[in-house]
Amino acid sequence: MAKLYVVGIGPGGREDMTFRAVNAVKNSQVIVGYTPYIEYLEELVEGKEIISTGMKGELERCKAAIESVKNGKDTAIVSTGDAGLYGMAGPILEMATDIDVEIVPGVTAAFSAAGELGSPIMHDFCSISLSDLLTPWELIEKRIEKASEADFVITIYNPRSRGRKKHIEKAVEIMLKHKLPSTPVGIVKNSGRSGQEQFITTLDDIDYERIDMLSVLIVGNSKTYVENGHMITPRGYNL
């Protein structure tokens, strides 16, 4: 029976892909994905049947991938980062109850970004997406509030798009009720792929114009500091 691989390809560069992800792509006859993600795979997809769609075509892609497996073809549906976080693993399993599915984990954007910034996560953290397309904004606000109250490091996905310019400013306002203005914030755009840019600032001094939907923010906890250009959250040892 044919199989569906739901593959997290990591941040985008080949070197941050796992062997399992590469093999899943190699073993598939059909590759399904958002057009730029397919392009990251370069020669890995040569000679294969490609089904690619634009940005908002997630469900269309899921349906096409499931259909392809039902037609007897081993198929990989690819997402950047990890397919199990804001990715395709959920929709696929929600829709496909009668085919063989393997979820192939990958390096998520926040961990790739963290590696570029130093060790900003390191300890207990929360991951929050600011996209309110699929989640009520009130719930997102509540999560930011509670995560800040409990002094978590907070990683923020989808911080800002043309249609949602003010969400990140509102999020920062909420965090500032519980986190110090001097809390370090690391911002990485296009982490782990070409066009990567990164900068470290503080919670009260963010240049919002430098943030877009391809950026990940990492907001420190009360112990996070910056040294030698690295953003560091201590593990807790007495050093």
Place this chain on the structure above:
Amino acid sequence: MAKLYVVGIGPGGREDMTFRAVNAVKNSQVIVGYTPYIEYLEELVEGKEIISTGMKGELERCKAAIESVKNGKDTAIVSTGDAGLYGMAGPILEMATDIDVEIVPGVTAAFSAAGELGSPIMHDFCSISLSDLLTPWELIEKRIEKASEADFVITIYNPRSRGRKKHIEKAVEIMLKHKLPSTPVGIVKNSGRSGQEQFITTLDDIDYERIDMLSVLIVGNSKTYVENGHMITPRGYNL
């Protein structure tokens, strides 16, 4: 100048390592790590100088790795999962302010476990370690409380050891104040390596004896459900 690679090798199996992690190990003359982690690397470390220590030797390993780089040798210090989450990236950057360090991200245990269970994370989540060796227990409790109040998926590291048998029971008690007793809980032991075991239960029906320090727990949010043996947190699409 010699370089220090801080390498997350993923859950343990070779196939979940990234190409960058494998290359960092291959390019190093000296490999530093906890003995079992070195064993996962098998033939990758053949012919190299190995510095391995027991379980509580984290800081000893960090010092040895830094010393090795200062002696002019390219060195890799390896952790399972991602080195930037409860790993060695923090202590290394806290101690090593004058050497060239590259953090190599990897697949963390929670994402590996999630892939085995289905798509239990998928949406906003918090990662919490129940080890109070380096963190006050009161802060851990507060984080569990706030994360539950805001309906996050919660991933739990270090849930239970011989010396901390009751922490997980206390954590569940706190979660039950805000999460339904029927909330799905996925538990994976030795995720992504030999000896892997997994089971899905509910928050009010956890068999604590099956949980040890090599287990990861994933506690769902209010939308998480179980179908066909998969634990699924919906992304939020109307399906």
